[in-house]
Structure formats: structure tokens, C-alpha cells
Amino acid sequence: MSDPMTPNPQVVGGEPGTVAVTVSSKGQPATYRHEPVAETPKLRLSHVSISYIDRAGQATEAVRDVSFDILNKPDCGEIVVFLGPSGCGKSTILKAIAGLLAPTQGEITVDGQPVTDVGRDRGMVFQAYTSFGWLTVRENLEYGLRLQGVPKEERRKQSDKYLQSVGLADFADRYPKDLSGGMKQREAIARTLINRPKVVLMDEPFGALDPQTRWGMQSLLLDVSRTEDNTILFVTHDVSEAVYLGDTVYVLSPRPARILHKVDVPAFPVHDVALKSAPEFRAVEKKLLDLLYSPAER
Template structure:
């Protein structure tokens, strides 16, 4: 089932967001205009607290803009839906379920026939290197392992849009590199769209078709930089001079924004 066929998949049109706090109203986002095409991978970097998670929450349908509009495939986002899955900064595994049962949860709740997802469970357990831990409970896992359960769960739900909030933050460098490559490989074939928030500029350049740099709060989009590498990327790309040039360029923009 795919109703998302238009090029302009995700659209933020003049989105502003205020929050009421005990100290009064704060403006977090100011006039955000952003378009994400089908199959596009957009990485967002910006100073801590600038409003990156807030943007993701509005696209997910957990929050509504104070003004402006978020739409997906031409339809205003008013609530969460099965076309979108969020991987939060903190893992959200169910502590009372084993790893395998955590992965089975989504397809079961959606009432999908077992034949449609059963083989995927082992495939993704292998991908996130948790096959041996399938029957363990989250409390028996490290933080990085729980995060990998979380990510496998998102893949199994197979949404058209993956919204990822610093998903690889708690992972060690080696695992992170493998997970980055897997993310690109697993989503390329199905032409999934990804919005990926990270503090790691190298990661943003490696994963993104575009890297967006936000300003400090009240946040605006400072730069929207096209990353001209092919979709099929290998970690060895990170050593290429053009990669390093882009990483330095974006690093410079980011540091400038932080000092403003």
C-alpha cells in the first residue's frame, strides 16, 4: 500500500512553534519552510535546544504548529500514522517483552498476517547483531543494544518515512559505522524518506542527500546544503577529499551558528 507517490512528500510551510512555560511563552521555531522529496534523506544539525526534536514531533503528528502547516503528500498532518515511525533519542523498548517480542509487537498490533513479517524478524535481528539475544529482556542488555532493538523495530514497521532523533548517539564508533551503512542499504531499495537528527557532522554528510543547519533558538533554517554523493555509499567515502571538504564546510557553518 503506497499512497505517497508525489515528489514533494513532506512539506513544512511557514511553521512557527511557541511553548507556554512557567516563565511565559517561548518561541522555539520561526518560519520554517522545508520540503523533503520521496526517497530523500535529510539530516538536521543545530545547537542543543534549538528545536530539532520539536520539528520531528510535528512531522510525526505528536505536536501541532502554533502557526503554519505540516503536510505529507498534500495532506495536513493532524495525528501520528503508520506511514511514519519515530526513533527517539531515548530508546522506547518495552521492558516487559523479550527482544523478539519487542520486534513482533508492531506487526501484531497492526494485525498483519504472521507470514508477512515472521522472516523479517530474524533478518533484522541479524542486521542489528542481536540474534543471540532474541530471548533476553531489555534489562539484560546494554544501552547500545537496547537502541539497536529500537532501530530494528522501526525497520520492521516499514514506514515510508523514518524520523530519527540522534538514533546512533549511544552506540560505539564501530557499531555506529555498521548501522549507518545498514540504514542506507536497507532504505535505499525501498526509496524511503528519512529525517535524521544528529550532532555528528560526519554522520550527517555520510547519510544525507541534504544537510540542514539550524540557528539557535528561536530557530530558523540557516543553510540547506546538497550532498552530491551517490545513494550507494561505503564508509570509505569518509576518507575522500570531497567528503572532508563538505564536512569542514558544514562544521564551519555550525560553529558560526553556535557563536551567534
Template sequence: MVVAPDRPTGRIEITDLGVAFSRDDRRVEAVRRFTLMTTPGEFVALLGPSGCGKTTVLNAVAGFVQPTVGRVVVDGEPVREPGADRGVVFQQHSLFPWKTVLANVEFGLKMRGIGPTERSAQARSYLNLVGLAGFERAYPGELSGGMQQRVGIARVLVNRPRVMLMDEPFGAVDAQTRLAMQELLLGVWREVKTTVLFVTHDIDEAIFLADRVAVMTARPGQIRDLMPVKLPRPRPAEVITTPEFMALKARVLAQVREESGRAWVEPRP
């Protein structure tokens, strides 16, 4: 069943993170001196112009890329490799096409050696949570993009992760579906109480969802400003028309504009 953990977990500590790649024999610095702490159960949005390294930060927490310098620690344990305690929801096309919806959601439980009956029961309850009861036997290819993303969320949450890492998860769905998905995500998050690190370049989305919005600089990405969003929860969709929301949006927009301008003007290293 869907249960919130007794003790809240999911404290992410990113300290002085730097990540550099070599591409075509050139050194590309994606992230530099990036520091961010989250409290357990917090929803933090990473907002920035495209190519600013926000996905790289997420990948470092996921364990997909190793820090060149600095540390990434989750609940006191340094991140060394990917693991089910840090589930990732990708932008799109990350479900296993050869597995049914149910088998996709069961995957993490199967990897932990949980028996078929138990895993089916748990997976079904999380499918129910994301509003996809009745689609257990469908294949991902038969679902719409938004439905696929909901399966992706259920597939992560069934593992009761310390943190859920979301990399522009609604970037590829149409605008109307996106709004519904955001509301659904907030509803689900209220139930599971896991820490969420949410990468996006959509300002409305970041403010609507998050407890804090971290605006990143152009590459190499650093945190430019960390803004608390003091809008009350639960947030109805109409919250985006309130003066408080507008004021915050204006502030964020000004910063993002400036950073996008720099990303455009400055030659890439």
C-alpha cells in the same frame, strides 16, 4: 520479507512551520518559519546546536506536537497525530522492557491485527536485516545500547513507514559502535528505500549519512543553509578522509560554530 515499495513514497512538506510552547508561564518559540521539502526516499540530516528546535521539527512530523502555525504534510496528507506511517527511532531507552526483542519488533504488526505466525516471520526478517538474528528471545535489558538501537530501527521498518524519523539515534552509543551503526543504517536504508529525517548535532555523521544536510539556526530554529552532499554511494567509512568530505565539513562547521556562538551569547527568550 524485506521489500522496497513499488512506488516511492515519503514526500515530506514542511511549510512555514512555527512551534511555540508555554514553559513556566513564558512563551518559548522553538521553531520559526521552518520550511523543508524532501523527495521520496531521500536521506536528510537536520543539523544544529543543542536546543535549536531540531527535535521539535521531528516531533511535528511524528505528530507528537502540533504546529502553532504552518503545515506539515506527508504524501499529501496533513499530519494530525502519531502513526505507524511515520516511525520514530528515539535516542535511547524506547524499547518496551517487558517485551522480548521479537515482540518489540512485532508490536506495530500486532497493532495492525496481523496474526502471530505472519508477524513473527516479518519481524524475524527485519531483525535479520539489522544483524540481530538469534536475539529474538532476549529482553532489551540484556542488550548493549547499540543493539537496542538496531532493534528500534527494525521495529520501525517492519511497518514499512513512508518516513523514518531518527532523533540522535546514535548519540548515546560509544564512538566505535556509532561508526558501525552508521554503516549499518546506510546498508539498511539501501534495502528499504524509505525517506529518512535524521536529527543530529554531529557534523561528520550528518555528512556521511545524508543526501542533504540542513543546518539550523539557533533558537527559534530556522533553516540556515541546505547543502547537498554529492559524495557517491555506497559510501565506505573512509569517505570521511576525502578532500570533498573535508571541504563540505569545513563549510558546515563554520556555520554551526556561528550558530552555537549565538545560542551561547543570546539570552534565551
């Protein structure tokens, strides 16, 4: 993982959000079929299944036969969203890609290389804030670069750039305790991006924020992702967030997570607050909701 200082993540219970998804077993039948591409993809999951085994030997199947390819698009950032209900296995999929847990079956590759451990080519932003409280915002940002032996001057240049892009330039010398919830998540995003991972894994990073802050963070993420050449895998259970951020949305089933549908989101010319109530935006939201609920339940 790009972020060697991140402490072991805890499974965070509960996922506060706005439009929660409750997928019905009576939803439309799965339409997704994995068709592996011939070229080497940036990220590939191939028949990945994951079960947790407790001390008594009892298995909880969290992920079942998940396969997808994310292609290399040079000089172009991309946001791929995984949309699924709470507890379906979204965090489990991200943790496996991060190398924090091994799939029970199947394989994960980045640029054709099997994932066996955490690595700098993948960076994760968690729902809960995970910075070092005793380091300043700038020191937190520069921590990974420092471990890599990047010289001080270059570290400073990079931290200036990323502090600027997430709007925290004035808070460089403050400590995490001085930051609001939204600012903390901006710091976490900058701290991950500064290491230039090929794949950025975001696990409901705005789930704990109030709606207004959350909307601001979504816009910021879109702006930042346009200037970076990396792929963001963004997990959420919020339909509106999925449509606003995603270039592609994979719709997941309840646990064990399977991919039911793949939906391409049209490229909206302008992303602003008005977009969320625009007919073309609402149409994609409705399409996702139609895939998630049976008509009788709406």
C-alpha cells in the same frame, strides 16, 4: 506514528556526541529559500513555527518559519539530515512531524494530507531507548504488526527479515536488558522499519553511543536505508555524522530553529571507515563548518 507502543517521549537533556556544533550568530548569512514544488511532496512543512507556553504563560519560541519539501522518489530510500546546535529546536521539529505536538503556526502534510495526530505513516526512533522490557526482542519487533492484526506467520517472516538486517537474529528470544546500547538502538530501528512507515524520524539515535559503536550504527543505517523505500529524517548536532549519512543536509540556526542553508552531499561511491578521512569527505565537512562559523572563530 508507526509505533503505537512507544510511551510518551521525555525531553532528554544533554546531547553527547563527537564534533559538537556551536553555531555563531556571526556565521554566513542564510542562503536557503523555500521554493515549493508543484507536485505533491511526500512531506511538506509550510511556514511552521512552534512555541512552548509554560504554566505562567511564558512563551519559548523553539521553531521559526520552517518550510521545506521532501519529494517522493519511488523505489529509492533517502536520508535528509537536520544539523543544528543543542537546544535549537531539532527535537521539536521532529515531534511536530510525528504528530506529538501541534505547530503554533503553519502546516505539515504527508502526501498532501495534514498531520493532525500520530500515524502509522510516520515512525520515530528516539535517542533514549523505548522498548517494552517484558517482551523479547522479537516480540517487541512484532508488536506493531500484531496491533494491526497481521497473522502470526507473516509477522514471523517480517521479524526474521528485520532482525537479520540489523544483525540481531541471534538475540530474537532475548530481553532488552540483555542488549548493549548499540544493540538496543538496532532493535529500535528494526522495530520502526518493520511497520514500513513512509517517513522515519530519527532524533540523535546514536548520540549516546561510544564512537566505535556509533560508526558501526551509521554504516548499518546506510545499508538498511538502501534496501528500503522510505525517507529518513535524521537529526544530529555532529557534522561528520551529517556528511556520512546525509543525501541532503539542512543547516539550522540556534534557537529558534530556522533553516539557514541546504547542502547537497555528493554521492560517495564507497562508505567505509576510510571515507571519513578522505579529502572529498573532509571538503564537505569544511563546507558545513564554514557555513556555521565565522572565519575569525576558526
